[in-house]
Amino acid sequence: MTRKQRVLFLCRDNATLSILAEALLRELDGLHFDAFSAGLEPADRVHAAALGELRHGFSSLDLLNPKSWLEFTSEWAPEMDFVVTLCDESARVDVRAFHGTPKLRHWTLTPSAHGATHAIENAFWQILKRVEDFIAAERRPWPSSLKLPAVASCTTDACDLLLSGQ
Template identity: 45%
Template sequence: MSERVYNVLFLCTGNSARSILAESILSREGQGRFRAFSAGSQPKGEVHPFAISLLKKMNHPVEELRSKNWDEFAADGAPVMDFVFTVCDNAANEVCPVWPGQPMSAHWGLPDPAAVEGSEAERHLAFADTYRMLANRISIFASLPMKSLDRLSLQQRLSEIGRNFTQTA
């Protein structure tokens, strides 16, 4: 008997960097167990070039990535989400979208690497740091024993991932 595949949506305001990175990481990390998607409440319309560059460097496919509005996932016929994670950063006073419905959700806020100013190397480093933090969280999430956790325990674990694994190496 095959294991259930869970749909996961990563939300951010612009859907050009953090949520795109998360979608790519989970697509690889959770292959066969999770289907990853990303969207934004106010999508930029294009994926940030530094995100594309980093994902290529990390051997992620980038051809299908695009910045899209979260309305696509609320429309009839859209995949039903099991999990929704917001990855926008409250500290930057961004408006984090709230996803309606019944999916498990958690806030995994991260600073926006696209907002970093400085040299090109400093900006690339911000994207690499964001990738690392997301990879840590997603690795923990993907290893959770979904079948053996009740809904409340699972919700607690999802929230802990956002709180406790912000700056881990």
């Protein structure tokens, strides 16, 4: 069976942008992707306005907390398939610090996406669009594990045998 692709979103403080990206990817396609986020200098807590954007309908808010990117470089850390940076500072991180060979992506957001609380709504919509585009471009289809024989036609007795497993 194919495992989910693992995606790490990085920003400076892991309080807003990377948190939004992690939550959106998990919510929109948690079937195909495992989403994580981290920061170069993690904040003490998630920005309240970021949680406000996610409040309606998001089931994974309890999983969101700022953490250091170094947690994803230790020897026990999971191998990432993608590392997505969300600020210029995090874009300078050496992707070789991670296990395996993750693909590096950098998402540039408009300047109004940074800073003041009212700008977080703008960041939310930008990241939502980026996550949707990412899913469309990177989702791998699950392998077809159930191969049923093609039956052109069958009598009632033959169909009963197929359904009963005899």
